[in-house]
Amino acid sequence: MTQELGYQLPWQLGGPMNIGEGYRWNVPCVTYGFDSAFLNYFGTNGVAAVEEAVAQLNALPPASDLTSTSYPSIPLLPPNTTAATLNYLDLRSRALATLLQCLGLTVAQENVYTLRSMRVTGTSTNFIVAQRNFDPVTLTTTNLINGVLFSYSVRTGLRSSETQFYNDAEESRVSGNSSASGIAGISVTSGTVIGSPSADDVGGIKYLLRYGNITREGLLPDVRGAAPALTNWVNIALRPGVEKVTFVRQSFSAASGAFLPMTNRYTDAYFDGDQLKRQELERITTQPDILFTGRDLGLAYSNPILFAAGGVSNWLNNAALNGQPDGAGPGIIRPPMTIAFSTVGFYYYNYTTPGIRFLDERSASRGQSWARFDSENILVAFPRPSPDGSPTKLRLNFTLGNIARETSWNLYGPTGARFYLQHSADLRSWTNSAVVTNTGFPLTYFLPMDTVSRSVFYRALPE
Known part of the structure; x- marks a missing residue:
């Protein structure tokens, strides 16, 4: 996979894989967080937009229960025409498209056809074109995505930067609804509103995470044994898919400028010969x-870059472990990954050419910037820092193994804002525990004793 053949381009997060070469998470809980730069610019409205996208993915059932036909082939909602006119990009839609990539998917409609090789002989150039799109049910190669038929034309000398060029088997729609597409990694244009993952996206998640997708792989470097296997646990082994990955927010402490450590315990399944075994890890x-x-x-x-994502260089290729020393996969996704949104904000584009001068505000073009909107309403345009008012530090006190413990996080919002403190055992069904008001002063909440004997998750949502 070289840049000359259209891979590893600056805007790509990963690339197309053959069947059996996919990369996946092998832990059931993946953390995400917002640093001070995001919070200062996008504020609580930006956090809420991202967490809407997170909630959509967390609501997906385990892979074995996923049925792609239960999800739309047309995942795009009607565009917001006002947002399109104002050149606004939807933050939630972009976050959803990128989080699907973070699960191991790539842009389907850009990789139905890919260049396998290019050979120049004299005055002739020969291209081998491969298919890297697979039916979500039969897992056979196909030029259909959500019912849309694609073809291609080989294009040469495309520009990847101001100094670099590449070649590509460029896809074009032959038939089908123009709004039908996969969502993972798509380029979100002005006014575009993504409704949900598509049938094709769900099929990709099902393939990667399903129990029957068994590969030999090791654990993440920060995984260790939990009681009773504190010192003796199995690292490299044949493992089935984890079935479901849940995104959990890791809190950022404004006081210390650091993230608060999180511990996640889970049961790992692996094969010892033909025997399925389990071990407790953390x-x-x-x-x-x-x-x-x-x-x-x-x-x-010359235009501001509005979005960037990175981190695939950390992903680990386990092809050699699986008897394919020259293979591109399978592998595991290893953090960290970064999703960055531009903070340039609203801007104008002016230019001049011989005989033409567009150098004032009236003749300028309006640049793109981030907002949060649905098909009908523009909910907020950024920058939108958090409202005035000091945050309340919410302290959760509990007892674990007869030892008093405390964890805390800040509730950002205007003075007097109310939050629901909720708890859940499975990150799907949530129950209100208390109502918290942002007073700007610390608030201590004592957890009931019967909640510490099992895994319990807590969150605070604005009223």
């Missing part, structure tokens, strides 16, 4: 697996 994360941040991302062709 993972302590001091930094989020997926970090949402904001910054000036520089320029591309």
Whole structure:
């Protein structure tokens, strides 16, 4: 996979894999967080937009229960025409498309056909074109995505930067609804609103995470044995898919400027010969697996870069472990990953050419910027920092193994804002525990004794 053949381009997060070469998470809990740069620019409205996307993915059932036909082939909602006119991009839609990539999917409609090789002989150039799109049910190669038929044309000399070029088998729609597409990694245009993952996306998740997808792999470096296997646990082994990955927010402490460590305990399944065994493991994360941040991302062709994602260089190729020493996979996804949104904000584009001068505000073009909107309403345009008012530090006190413990996080919102403190045993069904008001002063909440004998998750949502 070389840039000359259209791979590893600056805007790509990963690339197309053959069947059996996919990369996946092998832990059931993946953390995400927002750093101070994101919070300062996008505020609680930006956090809420991202967490809407997270909630959509967390609501998916285990892989073995996923049925792609239960999800739409047309996942795009009607565009917001006002947002399109104002050149607004929807933060939630972009976050959802990228989180699907973080689960191991890539842009389906850009990889139905890919260049396998290019050979120049004299004045002739020969291309081998491969298919890297697979039916979500039969797992056979196909040029259909959500019912849309694709073809291709080989294009040469495409520009990947101001100094680099590449070649590509460029897809085009032959038939089908123009709004039908996969969602993973798509380029979100002005006014575009993504409704949900598509049937094709769900099929990819099912393939990667299903129990029957058994590969030889090791554990993440920060995984260790939990009681009773504190010192003797199995690392490299044949493992089935984890069935479901749940995203859990890792809290950021504004006071210390650091993320609060999180411990996740889970039961790992692996094969010892033909025998399925299980072991208790735990993972302590001091930094989020997926970090949402904001910054000036520089320029591309003189225009501000509005979005960037990275981290695939950490992904581990286990092809050799699986008897394919020259293979591109299978492998595991290893953090950290970063999803960065531009903080340049609203801007104008002016230019001049011989005989033409567009150099004032009236003749300028309006640049793209981030907002949160649905098909009908623009809910908020960024920057939108958190409202005035000091945050309430919410302290949760509990007893674990006869030892008093405390964890805490900040509730950001205007003075007097109310939050629901909720708890859940499975991250799907949530129950209200208390109502918390942001007073700007610390608030201590004592957890009931019967909640510490099992895994319990807590969150706080604005009223």
